Amino acid sequence: MNKKIISVTELNCYVTSILDEDYMLNSIWLSAEISNLKYHKSGHIYFTLKDENASINAVMFAKSAATLNFKLADGDKINARCKISLYEKTGAYQAYIFEIEKQGVGTLHESYEALKHKLNAQGLFDNKKPLPKYPQNVGIITSNTAAALFDILNVATRRNKSIPIYIYPAAVQGEVAKDELIQQIKRANRDNIVDVIILARGGGSIEDLWSFNSEELAYAIYGSKIPIISGVGHEIDFTIVDFACDRRAPTPSAAAEIVFPDTKEIYNKLDAYKKTLSLLAKKKLTTNRDKFEYVVDRPAFKQINKAFEQKMQYVDVLTDRLQVITQTSINNKIYEFNILLKQLEKLSPIATLSRGYSYISKDTQIVSKLADVQIGDDINIVVQDGCIMATIINKERKNGEENI
Known part of the structure; x- marks a missing residue:
């Protein structure tokens, strides 16, 4: 009987090919708890998936790990989509993780998608108000202690420190x-002071951001007379607020970049x-000067100019005649006046x-x-140089008779 002898490497390659050809094992969801978690400087994540009775080593390469919007921790209960294969160097089979969601998150995603569909059908994501290009006052709604607030303030200071900022503090996580x-x-x-509102918070898991997936909050945004821009989470995070707001920014800092016009750019x-x-x-000016010079040099314009000069000379002649006639008339009137005066x-x-x-007067x-x-x-x-006052002592008529 012939013995078929193979090397360990060949064995591991053979087992790998069997596992890789199994359709079910190429994309399978595992329910497990994380342990032995290690973030490598390369960006890969290494950990163990376990339940009450068994465990399996797992790795999530950097490309897939970059899609996570939350941090993993030992003890997290997760659902992981993965491929089962063999690590040929050690002969240990392990799970290669593509996608992770925390247990219970699937239900949250379903609720999120259902609410998004409902509000979209009701028109809450339509009729976007334009953001002011040069706001006079800016409002920020976020936590007083949130890193997002300081990110926004840093951007505002750098881009345009002259715009007043009004902070409306609110919790951004939890029941309230x-x-x-x-x-x-x-x-x-109600205050009606600000021209635009930035609604912001930093990134987190879907549970951390769940307050921003509220139907009541979406209606409040829709009913706002002041345009609102969302800056919630990271670029990969989407909430109902992002669709309800008049504009979405991927991060709080990006929202500030949009809202605050850059002074340098303005100048x-x-x-x-x-x-x-x-x-x-x-x-x-050059075009009009050229046109003017062209017109001036035209023969027709020169003829007009010559005719104008002739008319001006005729006006001078008429002016001289008018002066002579006027002076003669004045002299005649002066002569007539002197005769009348004499x-x-x-x-x-x-x-x-x-x-x-x-002449004599009595009582005027x-x-x-x-x-x-x-x-x-x-x-x-009354005489030439004055007046003589007298009293009548006698009267006589022309014939010499005394007046009695």
């Missing part, structure tokens, strides 16, 4: 988180606009008085006949 988040959204709307844009306007103005002087009582005449009335006065009346005799 949902209600506090809703209260602060309503408070920000650079203004400088670019200034240069562009200057160039456009110069170009427009005639008036001849008729003036003052002129008569200057020739030795006078001119005395022109004897009957106008009585003996004893006071009268005024």
Whole structure:
């Protein structure tokens, strides 16, 4: 009888091929508890999967480990999708992990997907409000002690420290988180101070982020008159809040980058606009100058200019004529005025008085006949240089008779 002798390496290769060809073992879900957990500097994770009666070594390579949104710990009860194969160097078979979820998370995922579908059908993810490009005031809803808050403040200080920030503190994990988040959204709307709200917290497991998968919170966001941007978790984390908000950012810092305009960028844009306007103005001026010079050099324009000059000369002639006519008219009027003035002087009582005449008045009335006065009346005799006051002591008529 011939013996078939193989090496250990050949044996392990053969067993590996058998395991690799087994369809069920290429993608299988295991329910187990983690122990002997070790994070390697390469990014790989090594641990043991066990239950009450058995255990198996497991490895999760860095590429798959990077998809985890939570930290593993000894004692965690998990469901792991994996491939069963042989580590040929030691001959130990082990589980190569592709995906891990904490036990109970599957139910949470189902609830999450059902709520997302329901709210989407109700239109809560539609009608997004635009975020202001240059906000005057910014509100932040998060925990006072959250690292997310300090990440946002650091970005705000770096990009635009002139914008006032209003912090609305709320729990971001636990039983009270949902209600506090809703209260602060309503408070920000009542205050009506901020132009935009950042709703933020750092990353974590689906259980840690579960407060952000609330139907009531989604309705509060939808009812907000102030636009809200979400910065919840890491880039791979998605919550109901991300769909309900007017915009989603992958992280709190990214939300701050979106909300706070960069002062340097603004100045650079203004400088670019200034240069562009200057160039456009110069170009427009040059174009118009060229057009003007072209028109001026045209024969038709020169004829118009010549006709204009002739008309201006004619205007000068008419102006001179008008001045002569006006001056002649004025001189004639002055001559007529002087004649009338001399005639008036001849008729003036003052002129008569200057020739030795006078007139008598009584109580401002001119005395022109004897009957106008009585003996004893006071009268005024007006002469050229003054007035003589007298009293009537006697009256005589022209024929020499005494007036009694």
